[in-house]
Amino acid sequence: ETGVTQSPTHLIKTRGQQVTLRCSSQSGHNTVSWYQQALGQGPQFIFQYYREEENGRGNFPPRFSGLQFPNYSSELNVNALELDDSALYLCASSGGLAGVREQFFGPGTRLTVL
């Protein structure tokens, strides 16, 4: 158990809808990163939040957006869902006083877009 939690576990949406995924970071961690993992692939970096600001983004369109709250929990929002958005969405927390470089992942949210 890493202490990183995600909700919901599974989600089914239809094309064009919007979805919000949630992540609570590990205690003491101030950085949250989001990744998308398509079936049979390695995770791909979406973006990262540090102290409530987006400080890095991967090659994902603007309809993927996020937030980080003062308690360092985070949300991933995806608008205008497409079939290819079906994937496992993982969040990871890192940071803390010691500047830990390891990223600790949550169990993921499985999103299915029909």
Add this chain to the structure above:
Amino acid sequence: SQQGEEDPQALSIQEGENATMNCSYKTSINNLQWYRQNSGRGLVHLILIRSNEREKHSGRLRVTLDTSKKSSSLLITASRAADTASYFCATDAYTGFQKLVFGTGTRLLVSP
């Protein structure tokens, strides 16, 4: 896009045998991390090796890093059925923020 490739894509061994997985990457890195994933769920962090380190051990795990060849290997000794999982290497180049770039993974099956 994926940073690197794991080799082999799949590996099947018996309990007690050693398992070796290789990872190649393309760009300069700050560190390289290995993760395990069971049945498409969350990733479990196994070990981090910094770019100035050549070898690191953790329990039954041994990781090597050769920055001149841009490659790393993960050795699991005395494998157990519980080691059955997918294993991913991830590179961290840290260009102002920490972004892990994952390889394609090795699926390991350990049979009793």
